[in-house]
Amino acid sequence: MGDYQQQYQRYFDEVEQALQGLFHGQQPYDRLQEAMRYSLLAGGKRVRPVLALAFCQMLGGEPAEALPLACALELVHTYSLIHDDLPCMDDDDMRRGRPTCHTVYGEATAVLAGDALLAEAFRMIAEASGLSCEQKAEAVGILARACGGDGMVAGQLLDVEQIAANEDELRLLCRLKTGAMIQAAAELGCVAAGAPPETRKAAAAYGAHIGLAFQVRDDMLNVTASEAELGKPVGSDRAECKRTFADALGLEGCGAVVAEETRLAKEALAGFENAEFLSRMADTLADRRM
Secondary structure (H helix, E strand, O other): OHHHHHHHHHHHHHHHHHHHOOOOOOOOOHHHHHHHHHHHOOOOOOHHHHHHHHHHHHOOOOHHHHHHHHHHHHHHHHHHHHHHOOOOOOOOOEEOOEEOHHHHHOHHHHHHHHHHHHHHHHHHHHOOOOOOHHHHHHHHHHHHHHHOOOOHHHHHHHHHOOOOOOHHHHHHHHHHHHHHHHHHHHHHHHHHHOOOHHHHHHHHHHHHHHHHHHHHHHHHHHHHOOHHHHOOOOOHHHHOOOOOHHHHHHHHHHHHHHHHHHHHHHHHOOOOOOOHHHHHHHHHHHOOOO
């Protein structure tokens, strides 16, 4: 466990250092960049960028070459959280233990901060010096599909409109809203390492399975955890009459889904050497308390 934690911390520190260097400006629009940094540097586990770096290194690539892709993932994820918290969406006042972006900077600035983070993510990929033009184009396609109208944004619509009513529909919602970006993280690590298509396919399977396990675990925590543990309101899904896996399956049923999806994720790693870190990461995410 100690080795896993040390390796995770190394990846985390690399991402955090890179993110800390972003969006320092002396411009009339400094307030926009301040809002972007406020949300980007608010904490979090950095699961998606860590996954990208870990897959790249496992496949023999240099994590430094995957770093722009890893940071781009976190920019897109942060944009999604800013917009998710808006009054027109979930209307949340707290995120990661402190006031949400729109609570501090106002709704208009928060919308623009999210818009800017999304655009800057693709600029990071375009300007990644260690990647070929082909790798950059492939990375752009992966991230765009994951966060666009057939990915995260589609999942957000299903969530906001409360369309998902049964287990199959909930699985689709989770695959789009959460799983697509986690799957993209695994695939982007493969792209940075120059891995072949069959490797990408196995990595995508791993990402899809831990993505579903991650979201089902989130649904459980929304019932069982405290606000202090999560750093955001708990019980909000139930208050808004949103149907979740906890409603559809109960906590015991959710636990079974998390266990099965984690098993399938680890099974997808069977053909890889040096997969211990990613196997342990699947277990750790499945067992998390926050």
